[in-house]
Amino acid sequence: MCGIIGIVGRDGVSELLLEGLKRLEYRGYDSAGIATLVDGAIERRRAEGKLINLERRLAEAPLAGSIGIGHTRWATHGGPTEGNAHPHATDRVAVVHNGIIENYQALTAELTRKGHVFVTETDTEVVAHLITDYLQQGKAPVEACRLAFHRLEGAFALAILFAGEENLMVGTRRGTPLAVGYGDGAMYLASDAFAMAPLTNRLAYLEDGDWVVLTRNSAEIRAADDTPVERKIHVSNVSAALIGKAGHRHFMLKEIFEQPQVIGDTINAFVSASTGTIALPDLPFDPAKVPRLTIVACGTAYYVAMVAKYWFEQVARLPVEVDIGSEFRYRDTPFEKGGVAVFVSQSGETLDTLEALRHAKRAGQHIVSIVNVPESTIARESDRVLYTLAGPEIGVASTKAFTTQLTVMACLVLAFARARGTISHEREAELALALREVPARAAEVLRHDDAIQALASMVAESRDALYLGRGTAYPIALEGALKLKEISYIHAEGYAAGEMKHGPISLIDDGVPVIALAPSDALFEKVVSNIQEVAARSGRVLLISDADGVARLGGKVRWSIELPKVDPFVAPILHSLPVQLLAYHTAVAKGTDVDQPRNLAKSVTVE
Numbered sequence: 001m002c003g004i005i006g007i008v009g010r011d012g013v014s015e016l017l018l019e020g021l022k023r024l025e026y027r028g029y030d031s032a033g034i035a036t037l038v039d040g041a042i043e044r045r046r047a048e049g050k051l052i053n054l055e056r057r058l059a060e061a062p063l064a065g066s067i068g069i070g071h072t073r074w075a076t077h078g079g080p081t082e083g084n085a086h087p088h089a090t091d092r093v094a095v096v097h098n099g100i101i102e103n104y105q106a107l108t109a110e111l112t113r114k115g116h117v118f119v120t121e122t123d124t125e126v127v128a129h130l131i132t133d134y135l136q137q138g139k140a141p142v143e144a145c146r147l148a149f150h151r152l153e154g155a156f157a158l159a160i161l162f163a164g165e166e167n168l169m170v171g172t173r174r175g176t177p178l179a180v181g182y183g184d185g186a187m188y189l190a191s192d193a194f195a196m197a198p199l200t201n202r203l204a205y206l207e208d209g210d211w212v213v214l215t216r217n218s219a220e221i222r223a224a225d226d227t228p229v230e231r232k233i234h235v236s237n238v239s240a241a242l243i244g245k246a247g248h249r250h251f252m253l254k255e256i257f258e259q260p261q262v263i264g265d266t267i268n269a270f271v272s273a274s275t276g277t278i279a280l281p282d283l284p285f286d287p288a289k290v291p292r293l294t295i296v297a298c299g300t301a302y303y304v305a306m307v308a309k310y311w312f313e314q315v316a317r318l319p320v321e322v323d324i325g326s327e328f329r330y331r332d333t334p335f336e337k338g339g340v341a342v343f344v345s346q347s348g349e350t351l352d353t354l355e356a357l358r359h360a361k362r363a364g365q366h367i368v369s370i371v372n373v374p375e376s377t378i379a380r381e382s383d384r385v386l387y388t389l390a391g392p393e394i395g396v397a398s399t400k401a402f403t404t405q406l407t408v409m410a411c412l413v414l415a416f417a418r419a420r421g422t423i424s425h426e427r428e429a430e431l432a433l434a435l436r437e438v439p440a441r442a443a444e445v446l447r448h449d450d451a452i453q454a455l456a457s458m459v460a461e462s463r464d465a466l467y468l469g470r471g472t473a474y475p476i477a478l479e480g481a482l483k484l485k486e487i488s489y490i491h492a493e494g495y496a497a498g499e500m501k502h503g504p505i506s507l508i509d510d511g512v513p514v515i516a517l518a519p520s521d522a523l524f525e526k527v528v529s530n531i532q533e534v535a536a537r538s539g540r541v542l543l544i545s546d547a548d549g550v551a552r553l554g555g556k557v558r559w560s561i562e563l564p565k566v567d568p569f570v571a572p573i574l575h576s577l578p579v580q581l582l583a584y585h586t587a588v589a590k591g592t593d594v595d596q597p598r599n600l601a602k603s604v605t606v607e
């Protein structure tokens with residue numbers, strides 16, 4: 001989703017802005033631009049497509065200046081053209097924006113009547129004109145912004161530059177994130193800590209509705225009601241090195257191979273070193289008394305919620321409802337008193353999930369979140385945060401965040417089961433051990449990389465693919481299909497294996513690879529029947545199972561990948577890895593942009 005960077009600094013600001021935009025690329029974008037002040041006048045360079053185009057534009061026509069704003073745009077209102085690229089500007093004001101100005105049409109009509117001329121299809125341009133209008137009425141820049149902010153509706157983060165003001169920048173956030181960076185003789189505004197990583201690690205995250213006035217040496221923050229406020233300055237541990245590719249061809253591959261390490265780090269944070277049992281931070285409620293759990297997330301994180309439903313119901317005997325963020329809050333679901341709502345999000349900024357959280361909070365639910373990005377909005381608005389220690393995830397397709405989310409969820413399930421008395425000490429110890437062994441088993445799974453790469457060339461030639469699973473393998477089938485479609489653009493669907501005969505089996509022919517996820521668990525024999533139904537109709541099946549499963553079914557399928565035998569409880573974590581690798585290698589074989597697939601954004605901050 002759109003990325004913002006602003007710098008009030010020293011000469012040569014356009015190079016720093018461009019570098020900052022490169023660190024924001026991972027969020028997903030389709031055009032980019034920067035604006036600086038040159039002899040007090042606003043100058044812009046913008047380009048369609050990737051940053052290389054903007055870089056070329058800047059090489060042809062360099063931009064001087066010591067103050068400037070930059071933007072990567074993920075198109076919402078208006079196509080990804082140069083004309084619609086940010087910054088948007090009048091002769092007095094330049095603006096970069098992440099989010100949506102919901103009342104832009106009414107404001108545009110009002111300002112058009114006053115003589116303002118609009119030249120783009122965006123909702124953002126109205127912000128530049130609105131502030132300009134207040135300047136034309138004789139207001140000073142800060143006051144003009146204050147008045148304008150009170151008139152804007154929607155979710156937005158903004159950074160604003162003024163002609164003739166070499167030492168002034170104004171920013172604000174409502175709904176979407178914006179952080180202030182404190183440098184030495186320079187101040188920064190950015191969408192996230194990555195953008196500022198080599199510039200400063202001292203950051204204050206603006207709260208919802210905050211706005212800030214920056215000079216080279218100061219940041220004055222005001223709350224939504226315009227009263228001055230202090231926001232805590234954090235020392236970020238995001239370093240530029242952490243967001244390199246470490247010799248891998250793509251971030252996604254690096255992140256897939258980091259999984260043994262980061263799953264291990266995450267387990268260590270939630271397992272007592274002395275007893276080997278789960279030791280979560282105190283929860284602000286008694287799990288034994290929780291009547292019902294609601295788990296909400298979007299996309300890949302939602303499949304974690306689906307796995308968790310099986311786990312909580314089977315192991316902790318707790319009824320669980322799961323939903324996607326964009327549906328949940330409009331469903332008007334009745335909440336039970338004392339209920340707990342869990343929100344799962346890598347970025348901690350997904351607006352659909354965040355709004356669902358606020359909805360559940362208003363309904364008096366205890367809020368727990370599983371989040372990867374510290375200090376993100378979802379983390380800050382939760383009663384308890386359980387962090388995944390995946391480290392920065394840059395590839396748009398989520399991989400290590402997914403498996404660490406599953407890991408945290410497994411720990412939460414065991415903590416609930418213990419508190420509710422639904423698990424024996426022996427079984428708890430067995431499952432905790434199975435979890436602690438996941439990093440080593442995951443490393444074994446990754447050794448199938450070459451074999452999976454070879455299979456990917458076959459998948460790359462297909463137009464469609466199907467993924468099947470039962471029980472906790474069903475959400476992994478959905479995740480496998482999502483991974484494949486989002487980065488290789490091959491149409492893929494995941495199904496509960498037992499559902500095939502109720503309709504989708506008519507899709508089977510020898511051109512459709514069927515990836516069957518079948519750990520040898522209690523449902524295995526049922527899956528065997530489902531796979532045989534597919535094989536009998538010329539379906540080309542790739543079986544992903546353990547030694548027992550491959551021994552039982554290997555002869556009946558076209559290909560198989562043998563995973564280590566583990567307790568079925570942790571099998572979904574391990575089965576995630578081959579489907580990630582299959583999607584990755586298929587995308588590479590097709591030559592798509594693996595880390596920044598078309599149309600996608602990493603952190604989705606619009607509804």
Ligand code: F6R
Pocket residue numbers: 298299300301302344345346347348349350353396397398399482483486602603604
């Ligand atoms: C897919 C993917 C997305 C995200 C979804 C939620 O690979 O990454 O489906 O899982 O947009 O994002 P977060 O977890 O940041 O809330």
